[in-house]
Amino acid sequence: MEFRRIAVVGAGTIGIGVATDLILHGIPALLVDVSEAILERAHREVLNNVRVAPLLSKTLPRLSREEAARRMVLTTRLEEVAECDFVIENVTEDWEIKQPLYERLERLARPEVCFGANTSCISITQIGAATRRAANVVGVHFMNPVQLMPTVEVIRGFHTSDRAVETLRRLLSLLRKEAIVVADLPGFVSNRISHLFMNEAAFVLQDNVASAEKIDQIFKKCFGHKMGPLETADLIGLDTVMHSLDVLYESFQDPKYRCCPLLRKLVQAGLLGRKTGRGFHTYPETKDLTREP
Secondary structure: OOOOOEEEEOOOHHHHHHHHHHHHOOOOEEEEOOOHHHHHHHHHHHHHHHHHHHHHOOOOOOOOHHHHHHOEEEEOOHHHHHHOOEEEEOOOOOHHHHHHHHHHHHHHOOOOOEEEEOOOOOOHHHHHHOOOOHHHEEEEEOOOOHHHOOEEEEEEOOOOOHHHHHHHHHHHHHOOOEEEEEEOOOOOOHHHHHHHHHHHHHHHHHOOOOOHHHHHHHHHHOOOOOOOHHHHHHHHOHHHHHHHHHHHHHHHOOHHHOOOHHHHHHHHOOOOEOOOOEOOOEOOOOOOOOOOO
């Protein structure tokens, strides 16, 4: 199959990264979201990513701003996915949002088109059941920042076909990414483990065992991690981490996935991490979108 244009539904942090990666590798992207304001921000960030990414990774090609802009179409009209050869969905980790979206995608996309569900914790089997093409639904869990990460967690749902997995593998190979295929249970491998890690770090902070800086330093300096657990949560977005923990708790009914009250409190306060300038840490380079009481 030729990938003439890929639909990227959801222009948040991961959607922006996916669009960046596609454009850098010569694949036109249709970026879809619900408002012009979101798309304008996404447009700016994609173009900035295209400029910066080759400076951070020598394997990524250099691309002019003009050429990047030509490879990207931004729209609020989901109907335009009808012209795309693959759909990558990146909307909020909320089933009440995802389910009606997939019901619409089912009606709009050509019957042979596969859907890559970029979810942190929601079952791929559950997502496939919202369509009449469950065999064409495959999980594709990109890591942040997408354009710099060489590996993707791919999830095979109960009905996911070999064709869907191989189609996704071909697309990822064009992005020079390795696919690691795993089975489908909420959280899969990466988030089922990593969210416990981040959540427990939040409990350690809440219990005043150590500061956020010291918690992260221990894992960077003692264990050689590139980022500490609280820094990682800030990068992902504390709202996303909280929603994922809630899905894991609901799915497994296991108290080990209960969301730390401090984490939930920060989300309620609008301190979501890097994207707002404050979370467990403060990021002076990012405008703080929250208001002081």
